[in-house]
Amino acid sequence: MNRRIFLKNGASMAGWGMLAPHFMVNKTTGMYHIEQFTDEGLSQFTYAILFDKKIVLIDPARDPQPFYEFADRNNAAIIAVIETHPHADFVSSHAEIYRKLKTRIYASKKLQAKYPHHPVKDGDVIALNNHLLLKILDTPGHSPDSISIVLRENNIDKAVFTGDALLFGDVGRPDLREYGNNENEQRTSLAKAMYETLQTKYLPLNDKVIVYPAHGAGSLCGNAIRNVKSSTIGEEKKNNHAFHHANESDFVASILKDLPFIPKYFPYDVELNRSGAGDVQPGIRKVQLREENFQPPERSLVVDIRPKSDIQEAYYPGAIYVPEGTKFETWLGTVIAPDKKFYLAVQDKDAFHTAVKKLAKIGYESNIEGGFVYTVKKPYPVFLNGKSFSLNDRDDYTIIDVRNKKEYDEDPIIVSSVNIPLPELEKRLAEVPKNKPIVVHCASGYRSSIATSIIRKEYPQLSILDLGEDVTRIKNKKSTDH
Structure with missing residues (x-):
């Protein structure tokens, strides 16, 4: 049996959120206003629903100060925080907001969060006033405990806050929460749950419902997120590949293919968010x-x-x-x-x-x-003595391409190169050939500079060159040769 929860100013169950340096207005009516805060570095969105001089925050970033300032500007009180899931890519400020304001926190019952919170389940309703309510949807797939929140005005669905489940042109990847010996089975299980979520939770929503996810383009929580700030269910049904698979098996195969790397900090942040950060x-x-x-x-x-x-x-x-x-x-x-x-x-x-x-x-x-x-003058160990690397000399060097495997397979910039993606490099250092000078490259020079320092730290005796931004010259030379 689903519950109807009445949210009152000063409710004291729990809450937390943090950092969001920019904001933009997305939706304003006579009943409510939605503010979207954007952290460009992590491609992360926080949302504030403003109504009756009260605010509900959804997925607050690490620094809560922008949310306090937004509340002050609107002479409003933050009365609730909703966490769509324990985030892997950033730390939420829900615990800090709770400690300061004793704000109620809502999180999935499945999460078994370790901070003071109000557990919710599929179909629960949070009444904001006589005209507005929030309906909880269980939307597993990205994680087993993901929820989405539908904002309803006068019994009409207006917006859905989807966390990392439904993204712009994509869905949340199913491999960030399950680790261990049977991780492939666990990923497949979550992918199947995502297919069910799409069919039973998002497809029934009206095409006009606005979609507000927790992440935009550039986030590693998805694979191919469109670079927009908002969308609609109708636009996603039309343009999102996840809605266009013939059956569950096709869908599962698609979203398990070419998954991005997982940064080392992701599992750490999941547990920190489950417990509540300082x-x-x-x-x-x-x-x-x-x-x-x-x-x-x-x-x-x-x-x-x-x-x-x-x-x-x-x-x-x-x-x-x-x-x-x-x-x-x-x-x-x-x-x-x-x-x-x-x-x-x-x-x-x-x-x-x-x-x-x-x-x-x-x-x-x-x-x-x-x-x-640090300003101590020391020579930077570059071995080519100012001579530009030439493709004609490639056999004289070991070329290491630190782009991801998909990038390498689709366009090997230097055919004789050894592909060791940067996120895997530390574990695969033993594979680095040591019989020749080494040239390291990526697509633009950023990843190669990191990779070069990792190899140089492990093998300081080797001659190593970071090709850096000069890789564009090699790419241009390659295209003109063709």
């Missing part, structure tokens, strides 16, 4: 910038995030290089495991503070032992 600002304040050219203890892990021009002038031997950029936190969490402590080598204090804030979004602020500006 407050973000105290954690950030604990991370201190040390004196310039600070020397970490012997065998410490150093992650260098400075621009490549700085590194070429002041090289820190043995550091892992993860350039600061749009997807910095994702790539650092891909190559650095959540059980590793590390120092940050930075170009200035602003870069340090920016990096710490970004890493807090994935729960890594407690992993940072500190940071330091």
Whole structure:
């Protein structure tokens, strides 16, 4: 029997959320307003439903301050938080919001969350007022405990907040929550659950219902997400491949094919979100910038995030290089495991503070032992002495292509190359041939710079060159030769 839950201002069951630097207006009526907050780095969306000077947050990002400011601007109170599932790619602020505001948190009964919460199940209704309600849908597939939330106004479905289940042009991948010896069976089971979710939960919704997922283009929670900010059920039925498979087996085969890599931090964030993370600002304040050219203890892990021009002038031997950029936190969490402590080598204090804030979004602020500006002049170990790499010389080198397998299979930039995708590199270092100088490349130069530092740290005696952005010259040469 489904329940009707009445939500009142000041309800005290639980709640948490965090960080969302930009926002945009999506939908406003006389009854309610929906605000979408966007974290571009993680391609993540948080939603605020504003009604009667009250706010319900859905999937809040790590830093809750933008949500508090939104509430203040609208003279409103945050009275509830809904978690569609325990997120793998970012840390939610639901626990922090609860501790500050005693806001009620809603999460799936299947989750068995470890924080104070109000468990919900399929068909439960949260009444906002006499005209608005939220209906809970069980929508497993991306995870076994995913829920979606339908916003209904005067008995008409207006919007559905789908978490990571239904995305723009895609569905959530089914391989982020199940690990172990029978992971293939578990992934297949979740893929079948996703097919059932599409058929029984999303297809029956009216075509005009607006779709608001937790992620957009660039997120690793899907495989091919369209670059838009909102959609409708009708648009998804027409344009989303997931609705166009003849049967369950075709659907399962499709979504299990060519799945993206899983960053090392994903399982860690799932469990952190299931338990509830600590407050973000105290954690950030604990991370201190040390004196310039600070020397970490012997065998410490150093992650260098400075621009490549700085590194070429002041090289820190043995550091892992993860350039600061749009997807910095994702790539650092891909190559650095959540059980590793590390120092940050930075170009200035602003870069340090920016990096710490970004890493807090994935729960890594407690992993940072500190940071330091590094300026010690040391020659950057480049072995070609200024000579440009030429395809004519390819047999003189071992070429390592660190793009993913699908990229490599579809377009091997240098035919003689060895393909070791960056996320697999650390485990496959023994496969790196050591009888020749090594040239590393990707598609643009970002991943290759990380990969080069990993190989150089393991094999400092080898001659290694990061082809970097010069890979575009090779690609252009290859196309003109054809």
